[in-house]
Amino acid sequence: MTQQTQGSRLEIQGVQKNFGDFTALKSIDLTIEPGELVCFLGPSGCGKTTLLRIIAGLEQQSAGQLFQGSDDISLKPPKDRDFGIVFQSYALFPNMTVCDNIAYGLRSIGMGKTQIKARVSELLELIGLSDHAKKYPAQLSGGQQQRVALARALAPSPGLLLLDEPLSALDAKVRHHLRSEIRNLQKKLGVTTILVTHDQEEALAMADRVVVMNNGVIEQVGTPLEIYQQPKSAFVAEFIGAMNFIDSAPLNGQRVKVGNRELELVRPMPEVQDSVRLAIRPEDVHLMPVGDGDWEGRVEAMDYLGAFIRTQIRLSDVELDLVVDVDPRSARQLDLVVGRSICLHLPSDALHCFAA
Ligand SMILES: Nc1ncnc2c1ncn2[C@@H]1O[C@H](COP(=O)(O)OP(=O)(O)OP(=O)(O)O)[C@@H](O)[C@H]1O
Ligand SMILES: [Mg+2]
Missing domain, CATH: 2.40.50.100 (RNA polymerase II/Efflux pump adaptor protein, barrel-sandwich hybrid domain)
Incomplete structure (x- = not known):
């Protein structure tokens, strides 16, 4: 039986980010509901990764506040925030087996050996790689590596899952397949998820709500259907479809x-x-x-x-x-x-x- 991950609500209030005189994010207000899968979608350089990194605490906002549930996380370091993250490049530990990669985050939170073993085999089953537990990352395909990265991020049952273009290095067929896998897994676990992508098809196919960004601002937030049928600006109309x-x-x-x-x-x-x-x-x-x-x-x-x-x-x-x-x-x-x-x-x- 899969352990249900507790999704939590994320609130972003007036978040701004300057790099020198360049303003990468202007004033971002956004609420993400528990269990939702939200896509940040927009052209290259619009600020998607910067916003994700601020949510993770890997980057410090220049102004504004962030709340996870009732917890003010604005000034917390990444280790004190409750999230799992997957990047574009697999970034698995090459010298560790699949098993040890997934177990990594569990050891650091002090989970016991027996519990870790059970949790890892549960996750391996969830991502369909039970037969590959003893392999090293280099012995896996790109799609398999990203699944392991996903399992590693999910292992400690985080309240928030952050995915920065996790599929963009994969070929079209694997990408399509993993899309629905991630989507199903996310719904099954109920984990609040943010997926960054510049691929509109991916956003429309996966998201409960899409956040369309351009030049450091949010142009529109809505369900895929709303964004497609009722674009609020010429930019959104042109960017989607x-x-x-x-x-x-x-x-x-x-x-x-x-x-x-x-x-x-x-x-x-x-x-x-x-x-x-x-x-x-x-x-x-x-x-x-x-x-x-x-x-x-x-x-x-x-x-x-x-x-x-x-x-x-x-x-x-x-x-x-x-x-x-x-x-x-x-x-x-x-x-x-x-x-x-x-x-x-x-x-x-x-x-x-x-x-x-
Ligand atoms: N550390 C930094 N120092 C200076 N400028 C930065 C820094 N990080 C990001 N930027 C700038 O901020 C803007 C937003 O970058 P960001 O990486 O968030 O874009 P993105 O939407 O994720 O784009 P992509 O789709 O290409 O990944 C870009 O113009 C980028 O050059
Ligand atoms: Mg990016």
């Missing part, structure tokens, strides 16, 4: 002008602006036979991506190329080929509108 952007001028009320056409919007518009950016996902644009839709265009390119075909359509009366995803059956019905004229419709409830 594919998105078409269309420059336009706001008119009265919920109307905007694109070229010499007017469009009605359903979603909220930003506060008064001279110009706005409309955005629409490739799968939300409808293609239809010539004569049926609002816009006319020409098929410029078609890429077969398995489940759908990614087409590029050049609109005739505005200077604009749109990326449109179409399922193979509709493509057949429309007799879609490069060079063909086609009509398209932009459903108003699929149009997002951001400040330019």
Whole structure:
């Protein structure tokens, strides 16, 4: 029977980090609930690792406070905080067996020999490596090494599990497999987890909530669905999934002008602006036979991506190329080929509108 790890709530209040005159984190406020798996997602250099290191106490914040449960951990050294951590590179002890690697943290908290043995075999079973206990790290595959690193981090049953791009050194197949393994393990143990990644697919697939970061600030926090369907900024819209952007001028009320056409919007518009950016996902644009839709265009390119075909359509009366995803059956019905004229419709409830 697996011992349930007690997840604890983490509160980050007004955390800022300066390196000299460079501000790596501006003012971060974030609460992570017990048992949640939260992904920090954002482009390289946006501050993900810095924030994770501050949570671990490996880096000292320039301002702000951190609480784990009711415990103020703002000034505590790493050894007095309750977390396990896994980095991108495996960082296992090369001269220790799998068993000894996993047991490492248990010895330092003074656990007895018999208990350690039981805990290690429980963890080995959990990560599916019971037959590899006596091997050394160099005798394991990359994916197996990361599983051992995970078991080592989980061994003392920490309240918080911190993972900094733990899968990015692995090949795609192993990465996909480990994603769901980590996810299942995390839910089973109930351990509050933060996973840092710059891979949006990984974040959307694994997270309960995604924290999208850019330039040292949090752009948006939400469930994968919220982040994908209701991006709050053009940055989030562009960073997560594919998105078409269309420059336009706001008119009265919920109307905007694109070229010499007017469009009605359903979603909220930003506060008064001279110009706005409309955005629409490739799968939300409808293609239809010539004569049926609002816009006319020409098929410029078609890429077969398995489940759908990614087409590029050049609109005739505005200077604009749109990326449109179409399922193979509709493509057949429309007799879609490069060079063909086609009509398209932009459903108003699929149009997002951001400040330019
Ligand atoms: N010790 C340091 N001294 C000076 N600048 C630093 C230091 N550590 C990080 N930075 C800077 O802070 C910014 C954020 O770095 P961080 O490592 O948190 O980014 P990241 O989001 O984890 O990026 P990546 O996806 O590439 O790992 C970067 O511009 C980086 O150069
Ligand atoms: Mg990083």
